Amino acid sequence: MLKALKKFLGKDQEVAQPTPSPAPQATPSAAPEAPSSPAPIAPEPQAERAPRKPRTPGETRSQEFRPQEPRAQVEKSAKPRRERSPRKPKPIDxxxxxxxxxxxxxxxxxxxxxxxxxxxxxxxxxxxxxxxxxxxxxxxxxxxxxxxxxxxxxxxxxxxxxxxxxxxxxxxxxxxxxxxxxxxxxxxxxxxxxxxxxxxxxxxxxxxxxxxxxxxxxxxxxxxxxxxxxxxxxxxxxxxxxxxxxxxxxxxxxxxxxxxxxxxxxxxxxxxxxxxxxxxxxxxxxxxxxxxxxxxxxxxxxxxxxxxxxxxxxxxxxxxxIEPENVASDTVEQHVYAVSSSDKYRLLYNLVAQNNWERVMVFANRRDEVRRIEERLTKDGISAAQMSGDVPQHKRIKTLEGFRAGKIRVLVATDVAGRGIHVDGISHVINFTLPEDPDDYVHRIGRTGRAGASGTSISFAGEDDAFALPPIETLLGRKIGCEMPPAELLKPVPRQR
Structure with missing residues (x-):
């Protein structure tokens, strides 16, 4: 029985070891099969480079720093870069x-x-x-x-x-x-x-x-x-x-x-x-x-x-x-309302609602203020959006597009988020709180009165921020008339049904 079993196993091993056949020759068009799930390639550490020598006009980059071979693919989706044929010369200017x-x-x-x-x-x-x-x-x-x-x-x-x-x-x-x-x-x-x-x-x-x-x-x-x-x-x-x-x-x-x-x-x-x-x-x-x-x-x-x-x-x-030649544009009409902090939102709402303003920027000093103002305006039926450091970039882009298109009437922003906004047709800028830095005031009111158009800025000076007004006037080189808001602008905000 034992001999029969060994004989059987011996035959089985012979079958399991086929005679090797010559390997097929690879053709130039043959490509290796891509693995189903390649492991990510770790980025190569950059070699230390010697300090660059001063470059004279017309000098090209040293061969030492010029890549001689295409880099390895970082991901399977990355395409190999292709060298381009020389650009055809343009007609002589x-x-x-x-x-x-x-x-x-x-x-x-x-x-x-x-x-x-x-x-x-x-x-x-x-x-x-x-x-x-x-x-x-x-x-x-x-x-x-x-x-x-x-x-x-x-x-x-x-x-x-x-x-x-x-x-x-x-x-x-x-x-x-x-x-x-x-x-x-x-x-x-x-x-x-x-x-x-x-x-x-x-x-x-x-x-x-x-x-x-x-x-x-x-x-x-x-x-x-x-x-x-x-x-x-x-x-x-x-x-x-x-x-x-x-x-x-x-x-x-x-x-x-x-x-x-x-x-x-x-x-x-x-x-x-x-x-x-x-x-x-x-x-x-x-x-x-x-x-x-x-x-x-x-x-x-x-x-x-x-x-x-x-x-x-x-x-x-x-x-x-460099300081700007003109501190504040002559095309911007500037006003200051003396108002208590508790009445500021009421004044803001009535200014926008009663005058039917369509494109207004409101500035506040803190992100939480910006958020509260935007939430209250939206709740009270005025289309508003906020721009601050808390807002993700993709949402900021959509917000600006909506503001430009007129879908958003009021844009509430901090100084950081609002300084680079260039939108035509902003009729009014409202300083819900006066900035502590006078330069920020100039940036704020510069959002209106652009490209020769006229604009208006209205600042709310309350007990918490009126101290910021004198430095602003010093920077501007003139006084800004401070007035009490009319009674109709302090009416209670109507409740939304």
Whole structure:
């Protein structure tokens, strides 16, 4: 029995070991089968780089820092980057620098004084900018020499054109590297809101339209695939983006930031207040070290936090501080109502309801105040929405779209959230509480009376915030008449059925 069993097992083993057959030869078209669920690839640690040597005009990036092989795919959805064929030359532009004649004027700086590229000068000429604003003159004096810079400037001082002109000049002076792939921007501009990104990108397109440089913008709240298609269609020279959407592209392996030569951070104080700095840190870690890139940082205020960030991200920066020429627009009619804190909401409701105002911005100092005002207005039948640091970015975008479209009558905001809002047709700005910083008052009332239109600001001065009025008047250089509200504006708010 035992012998029979061994014999049986011996035969079975022979069957289980088939004679090896020669392996088939692989054809060039054969592709390895993709695993059903690949494990994520850990990001490769960046090698330390030697400090960048000063770059002379026309010098290209060193081969040491140029990628020679395409990177591994970060995810299975990431597509391999394709090299593009050289762009066809455009017809020769007949415009000449002599067509842009600007006479020297005492106390003013011309763009001609910086010897900018004629293609860039053509764009400046089309925009009708013969002379630099103060911040443009000061910033360009440093950045065109390759220095880092941090600037304090308010809205309307021309800071956007200052860093765009500097950035475009750098890209035109230094040819792009020969080894180049899609999704590798040479200049990166980060801004906190979609509206600001769109504005900067439009200005960049106008200035760079004769240079052949490609400008792209990435923002949340818009179709991801549409933005991806433009990235796959052409090289990216200047990328303007919000932090969250840029990280989306970066983490999917669609955008790589190790070729960034110029990085701009606009409205750094707002990014701090809106909680974006952790995302910005992630982004900056993907760029070359600060010794190998030029970094420009702009902020409306120079707080300790902003200056700490500047020290971390810049190298021996030039510091430029500019005050706006006009503190408050002459097109804004300003009023102050003396009212007790308990009557402020009643006054707000009656002003909006009785006058049938359709597009009003209300400012308050604290997020909880903003939330309570918005909730009460909505409960009392007035369409309202809030803008503060507590509101997610995608909701902020929808809120602004509704406000622009007239679906929202009252937008209640903090200073941080409201400072960068540029919406045409805001008829009234109401300061539910007076700001402690007089500069914030100027920012608030500047939301109305834009583009030559007239506007009205109304401030409520109560027992808790009337102390803020004298510093505001000092900044404005004049008194603002304080009046008692009419009795009909203090009527009780009707109950909603």
């Amino acid at each position: 007949t415009w000449k620098l002599e067509d842009f004649a600007v006479e020297p004027q005492e106390g003013k700086t011309r763009f001609h004084d910086f010897k900018l590229d004629p293609r860039l000068m053509h764009g400046i000429h089309d925009l009708g900018f013969p002379y630099c604003t103060p911040i443009q003159a000061q910033v360009l004096g440093f950045t065109l020499k390759g220095k880092d810079a941090i600037g304090r400037a308010q809205t309307g001082t021309g800071k956007t054109a200052a860093f765009l002109i500097s950035t475009i000049t750098q890209l035109l002076t230094t040819p792009p590297p020969k080894e180049r792939y899609m999704g590798e921007p040479r200049a990166l501009i980060i801004a906190p809101t979609r509206e600001l990104v769109v504005q900067i990108a439009n200005d960049a397109l106008d200035l760079a339209k004769y240079t052949g440089l490609n400008v792209m913008s990435f923002v949340g709240g818009m179709d991801f695939d549409k933005q991806l298609k433009q990235l796959e269609a052409r090289y990216c020279d200047i990328l303007v983006a919000t932090p969250g959407r840029l990280l989306d592209f970066n983490q999917r392996g669609e955008v790589h930031l190790d070729m960034v030569e110029v990085m701009v951070l606009d409205e750094a104080d707002r990014m701090l207040d809106m909680g974006f700095i952790p995302q910005v840190r992630q982004i900056i870690r993907q760029t070359p070290p600060k010794s190998e890139r030029q970094t420009l940082l702009f902020s409306a205020t120079f707080t300790d936090d902003v200056m700490n960030l500047a020290r971390q991200w810049t190298t021996d920066p030039a510091i430029v501080e």
